[in-house]
Amino acid sequence: MGESETIYEGLVNKFYYIQQENLFFRTAFKNDDQNCLRDHDFHLILQFYTDQIEQKTGEKISEHLRFLLEMYCQGSIYMTVQWVLGKLKGTPEEIARSLVDAMPLELMEVFKVLNLL
Numbered sequence: 001m002g003e004s005e006t007i008y009e010g011l012v013n014k015f016y017y018i019q020q021e022n023l024f025f026r027t028a029f030k031n032d033d034q035n036c037l038r039d040h041d042f043h044l045i046l047q048f049y050t051d052q053i054e055q056k057t058g059e060k061i062s063e064h065l066r067f068l069l070e071m072y073c074q075g076s077i078y079m080t081v082q083w084v085l086g087k088l089k090g091t092p093e094e095i096a097r098s099l100v101d102a103m104p105l106e107l108m109e110v111f112k113v114l115n116l117l
Helices: 007-020 022-029 037-057 063-084 092-101 105-113
Strands: none
Touching (some): 007 092, 022 063, 037 063
8 A cells, every 4th residue: 555655545546456457356355265355455454554553653552443443444345345346436536535534533533643644
């Protein structure tokens, strides 16, 4: 997604990449078997956000914030899959904006303080 970008910019870039490789992602997101892309994507995004928070604060993420982050990442992946499979319409910018807007308020405030939003 890009460490030097905001979350919104990183999401837009991610969705444009997914559009370019649509056939791969449509096929991969249809499979929920062992080692599926949904789980892989969830763990990568969760780790990316966790690393960003911990690096910028110099502290380990709290259990409460981790809960919010995990919930947000799961929802983000679900909505991404819906978009890839054509069940959700919108441009990369519209989907990215919707995902940022759906972020839990407390998590959004942390990201704003850390200049990630």
